Each structure stands twice: as C-alpha cells, then as structure tokens.
Amino acid sequence: MTLHAPYDADNIFARILRGEIPAVKVWEDDHVLVFMDVFPQSEGHVLVIAKTSTARNLLEIEPEVLNRVVAATQRTARALEKALKPEGFQIMQLNGEAGGQTVFHLHFHIIPRWSDRSMKGHGHAPMAEPAVLKALAERIAAELEPAG
C-alpha cells in the first residue's frame, strides 16, 4: 500500500472502532482508543489510535488529532511504566507498506522493553491469549493518571 491511497473503511482498526471485531481495550475517550496488540512484540505491547480521523499515516493526520494521539500515547506509557516496570520502551509508528505498515489507520505502538528479554519481530509474533491481554490491560488501566 502506497503512502497515497484512499482510506479503506474496512481496515481492521476501523472495524474495531465500529465494534465489528473484538479488541482488548485499555482505555478510551471520545477521541482516542488504546488497546492491546493481539500479536505483541513484547509483554504489554499497546496501540493508540484516533477515533475521529481517517488518516492512514503521519502525512495525513490532522495536527489537532495528532496532538491528542501523542498525548494519549504519553498518558498510556506513564501508566504502563508504573504497571509493568519496563526498563525502557519503544514508540513505533510505521508509514506505508515499504515502511512496514500493515494496518492503514494511523497508530502509535508502545512496546515495553527489558534488557534481558528479546523483542519479537514486527509481524512475526504469535497471537496472545485474550485473557492474558485482558489482565495486562487492567494492570495498565489501573495506573492511569486522571485525564488532563
């Protein structure tokens, strides 16, 4: 998928937003949804998406929506750090098929890292058990600071 193509309203994140397929949610508000990556590259791999935009990538996202998504990413990373105590974390945001993007609805990945644990490759991680993801999501959500 090129960087320049129409938004596919049936992409998997659009279907999650419409409630057509399940997702393990961490938190949401009117503007953003934060949920567990079902093929986690490390324990606690989270995705942050906008609810109100059909931007497929960073080139297309409206600046005010980007601000909300980045703020949500920071809020989630703070909670994740308290809950899972990673030694570090990676923020990943891929653009275009050649950039490694596989779902064409703009999103930020938060991937917790520990120095003694390897990270699974993007697109090569096994599917996680919903119950395991739900337990992680609850631990992260429990550490959220009040919305600013």
Ligand code: AMP
């Ligand atoms: P990207 O390749 O940057 O577009 O990332 C898409 C991410 O979505 C990958 O890390 C996938 O593991 C993840 N993913 C794909 N399908 C689902 C799903 N149904 N629920 C949660 N995460 C998903």
